[in-house]
Amino acid sequence: MFTMLKEDIEVVFEQDPAARTYFEVILTYSGLHAIWAHRIAHALYKRKWFFLARVLSQASRFFTGIEIHPGATIGRRFFIDHGMGVVIGETCEIGDNVSVFQGVTLGGTGKEKGKRHPTIQDNCLIATGAKVLGSITVGENSKIGAGSVVLKDVPSNSTVVGIPGRVVIQDGVRIGKDLNHCDLPDPVADRFKELESEMLKLKAELEELKHERSIPSGN
Numbered sequence: 296m297f298t299m300l301k302e303d304i305e306v307v308f309e310q311d312p313a314a315r316t317y318f319e320v321i322l323t324y325s326g327l328h329a330i331w332a333h334r335i336a337h338a339l340y341k342r343k344w345f346f347l348a349r350v351l352s353q354a355s356r357f358f359t360g361i362e363i364h365p366g367a368t369i370g371r372r373f374f375i376d377h378g379m380g381v382v383i384g385e386t387c388e389i390g391d392n393v394s395v396f397q398g399v400t401l402g403g404t405g406k407e408k409g410k411r412h413p414t415i416q417d418n419c420l421i422a423t424g425a426k427v428l429g430s431i432t433v434g435e436n437s438k439i440g441a442g443s444v445v446l447k448d449v450p451s452n453s454t455v456v457g458i459p460g461r462v463v464i465q466d467g468v469r470i471g472k473d474l475n476h477c478d479l480p481d482p483v484a485d486r487f488k489e490l491e492s493e494m495l496k497l498k499a500e501l502e503e504l505k506h507e508r509s510i511p512s513g514n
Contacts, residue, residue, distance in 0.1 A: 299371060303330055306372045310394055326375030329361035336365035370417070384412035390435070391417045398424040404446070416451070457483055 307324060308314050320327060332355035339348035348365035356362040361378045363369075366385035373389060375381055377397040383389070386409070387401045395401075399421050403411040413427045416435040423441040427433060434451030445460035454464035 299334070300331070302372050303327060306374045306392075310374045311376060325359040325361065326378040326381075329355050329359040329363060329375060329378060329381075330369070330373055332359075333363040333365065333367070333369060336363075337367070337369070340365035367412075386410045386430075387412040388414040390415060390419070393417070393419050393421075395421045396423040396425075396441075400426045400428070402426070402428050404429040413445075 304317060304320055304327065307320050307327060314320050314324075332351060336348040336351040336355070339345075339351065345365075352363060352365045359378060361375060361381045363381075363383040364385040364387070367383045367387040367389070369383075369389045370391040370393065372392045374394040375396075376394065380398040381395060382400045382402060384402045389401075393415055401413050401415065401421075405411075410430045412430065414430075414432045415421070415427070416433060416437075418436045419433055419438070421427065421433075421439045422443075425439045425441060425443045425445065427439060427445045429446060431445070431448050433439065433445070433449040434453065436451055437449050437453045437455065439445055439449070439460065440454065440456035442458070443456050443460040444458045445455055447460070449455050449460070450462065450465055452466045453462045455462055457463075
């Protein structure tokens with residue numbers, strides 16, 4: 296238990312360059328407070344003390360702005376940066392060394408029963424405002440870009456962006472490095488550029504045909 300608490304603190308220093316002292320991190324990091332409250336609530340939940348677990352999770356939500364259902368399973372070295380608006384559902388499973396940013400939702404898609412929330416495997420990063428919905432799996436070492444909406448399984452070693460989320464990088468590219476939130480691939484914008492290029496070509500061909508028809512043929 297104490298080893299896990301120490302790891303929770305150490306990962307803050309690894310992931311957040313603004314962290315300065317242990318005293319500051321322990322007292323002021325809402326993401327850390329939410330994780331610690333969840334670890335207690337989850338222990339109560341596993342012992343079927345559902346009401347107490349739920350009360351603790353809601354108290355944590357009130358003070359931190361982060362809602363983690365006590366039934367969610369969270370691995371070691373989990374990091375929540377800023378955290379306001381993060382929602383993690385009851386049947387969500389999160390592996391080790393996972394990082395999420397503010398506004399992330401790991402939720403369901405309806406009123407179905409059973410496993411209805413995502414499984415996030417080891418070493419994943421889910422950027423600001425991303426929504427990962429349904430009983431899907433995000434493979435290890437994958438990254439979900441800011442604002443993406445992911446509704447299908449994500450292969451390991453992938454980067455996903457867009458609405459709906461599309462895999463734009465897979466295997467061997469930037470794996471193990473920090474995600475640059477300001478330099479994400481944009482498949483929608485790329486497609487618009489391709490269409491614009493095709494339109495310009497068609498316009499040039501049309502102008503050429505008009506020019507040829509306007510020139511009188513010689514005898």
